[in-house]
Amino acid sequence: MSARTVLSSDDIDRAVTRIAHEILEANTALQKSGTKNLVILGIPTRGVLLAERIAAVIARTEPDADISNILGRLDITMYRDDLASNPTRNVTETSIPAQGIEDKVVVLVDDVLFSGRTIRAALDALNDYGRPRAVRLAVLVDRGHRELPIRADFVGKNLPTAREERIRVQLAEADGQNSVVIES
Amino acid sequence: MTHIKNLLSAGDVDRDFAIHLLDVAEGMSDVNDREIKKLPTLRGKTVVNLFFEDSTRTRISFELAAKRLSADVINFSAKGSSVSKGESLKDTAQTLEAMGADAVVIRHHASGAANVLAHSGWIQGAIVNAGDGTHEHPTQALLDAFTMRKRIHGNASSGKGLDGVKVAITGDVLHSRVARSNLLLLNTLGAEVHFVAPPTLLPANPANFNATLHYSLDQVIDIEKPDVVMMLRVQTERMTASYFPSEREYARIWGLNSDRLVRLKDTALVMHPGPMNRGLEIDAVSADSPRSTVLEQVANGVSVRMAVLFTLLSGERA
Numbered sequence: 001m002s003a004r005t006v007l008s009s010d011d012i013d014r015a016v017t018r019i020a021h022e023i024l025e026a027n028t029a030l031q032k033s034g035t036k037n038l039v040i041l042g043i044p045t046r047g048v049l050l051a052e053r054i055a056a057v058i059a060r061t062e063p064d065a066d067i068s069n070i071l072g073r074l075d076i077t078m079y080r081d082d083l084a085s086n087p088t089r090n091v092t093e094t095s096i097p098a099q100g101i102e103d104k105v106v107v108l109v110d111d112v113l114f115s116g117r118t119i120r121a122a123l124d125a126l127n128d129y130g131r132p133r134a135v136r137l138a139v140l141v142d143r144g145h146r147e148l149p150i151r152a153d154f155v156g157k158n159l160p161t162a163r164e165e166r167i168r169v170q171l172a173e174a175d176g177q178n179s180v181v182i183e184s
Numbered sequence: 185m186t187h188i189k190n191l192l193s194a195g196d197v198d199r200d201f202a203i204h205l206l207d208v209a210e211g212m213s214d215v216n217d218r219e220i221k222k223l224p225t226l227r228g229k230t231v232v233n234l235f236f237e238d239s240t241r242t243r244i245s246f247e248l249a250a251k252r253l254s255a256d257v258i259n260f261s262a263k264g265s266s267v268s269k270g271e272s273l274k275d276t277a278q279t280l281e282a283m284g285a286d287a288v289v290i291r292h293h294a295s296g297a298a299n300v301l302a303h304s305g306w307i308q309g310a311i312v313n314a315g316d317g318t319h320e321h322p323t324q325a326l327l328d329a330f331t332m333r334k335r336i337h338g339n340a341s342s343g344k345g346l347d348g349v350k351v352a353i354t355g356d357v358l359h360s361r362v363a364r365s366n367l368l369l370l371n372t373l374g375a376e377v378h379f380v381a382p383p384t385l386l387p388a389n390p391a392n393f394n395a396t397l398h399y400s401l402d403q404v405i406d407i408e409k410p411d412v413v414m415m416l417r418v419q420t421e422r423m424t425a426s427y428f429p430s431e432r433e434y435a436r437i438w439g440l441n442s443d444r445l446v447r448l449k450d451t452a453l454v455m456h457p458g459p460m461n462r463g464l465e466i467d468a469v470s471a472d473s474p475r476s477t478v479l480e481q482v483a484n485g486v487s488v489r490m491a492v493l494f495t496l497l498s499g500e501r502a
Contacts, residue, residue, distance in 0.1 A: 077211075078223040078224070078253075078494070079223070079224060083225060090208070091207070091212070092211065093214065094211075094214055127220075128218070128223075129218065129220070
């Protein structure tokens with residue numbers, strides 16, 4: 001098995017910072033209310049960490065932003081379409097900011113965009129919490145091979161891969177180091 | 185962590201799996217708080233509630249749990265079905281199998297009925313024991329453990345057991361499946377179990393039970409200072425002999441009343457699996473006090489049963 005590092009710790013930082021600014025920019029273009037109607041939801045496990053990092057960048061650039069009212073997490077385990085064929089997964093907590101998602105612009109954050117099935121599940125899950133004004137998707141890595149008509153609005157890096165290859169995203173909070181590695 | 189195919193006994197779950205189930209239930213309880221209380225997870229699955237014995241909260245709780253997970257639910261009670269024409273458990277089970285039940289939740293007056301159903305080969309689906317005679321009631325034990333964990337650890341419950349928690353299970357231990365399942369699960373989770381009952385209402389060979397036995401509730405309250413007092417229902421329908429002289433005497437010696445309530449330590453919980461005989465094993469002041477978790481137990485029952493159905497029905501079934 002060979003492993004190739006495609007994003008270093010600095011690359012990840014730059015990507016996260018850029019995504020955060022793009023989110024703010026797109027949000028300002030869409031609504032005049034600033035970050036007040038913005039909700040950022042991380043998808044466990046590493047999407048949550050990325051969402052926290054994005055929120056931290058937003059907090060630095062927009063001192064008025066109330067991060068506790070922006071940042072949340074969305075567990076999608078119960079909405080997966082492969083529950084019958086895969087071993088059971090752990091259900092983790094979902095926390096939606098107190099303002100809810102009704103009429104907000106919701107940005108979903110995940111580490112890798114692959115088949116698109118996780119995002120489909122996330123869209124279903126959102127349905128049960130309310131009707132957002134718009135839903136956007138931010139991912140650190142888009143590796144292609146979509147099985148559903150889903151695309152990301154904010155991408156850290158487009159990474160053409162072979163289907164058999166594995167992308168491993170490591171973030172310091174969970175794995176002790178920051179890197180994106182292709183294993184084949 | 186050993187995964188199980190059926191939930192027949194609280195003794196089937198090891199510590200890791202028990203904590204896993206409680207953690208999943210934690211996630212499920214979020215669903216019960218939100219506006220749309222439904223998950224698509226078990227869409228297309230059929231859950232049969234097979235109840236040969238009367239029940240309010242367990243049946244409704246299982247029904248609600250299955251419905252919140254989008255499963256189709258069929259309620260079957262012995263009254264008003266072919267069972268009253270003399271159909272055997274085997275024929276009833278095979279009928280359900282032919283209709284394609286993915287899970288069967290069974291309550292039966294005979295101890296071991298769930299076990300028979302699970303090991304007879306009559307049914308392929310998952311079997312959940314919802315109370316068999318005087319034997320076991322594992323989901324009740326899980327919801328009791330969930331309730332204790334939630335009260336003791338609050339939002340930091342996830343991943344935790346019940347280590348060092350002292351539980352006094354009081355009353356009709358002899359006829360209580362709740363007591364048996366609780367004993368097994370509480371031991372697994374690291375809690376310390378005390379049985380308090382008149383000698384006539386304790387099992388014949390208590391040496392098999394990993395619990396300390398007491399005959400006096402007053403002594404237990406004053407000396408052991410339990411963290412949880414779990415009152416059991418006096419099951420008059422199962423009593424074939426005279427186990428205590430009179431109800432008034434039972435209430436006076438083994439009932440939880442306001443006098444005993446104030447002697448409990450500040451953080452102690454009062455639990456009861458329901459239905460309560462108010463004035464017999466528990467008085468109204470105790471049942472309605474802030475220490476009482478009776479209604480929380482009912483609410484948590486739905487979350488715990490969702491966790492059980494989800495865990496048994498998702499994933500590949502060997």
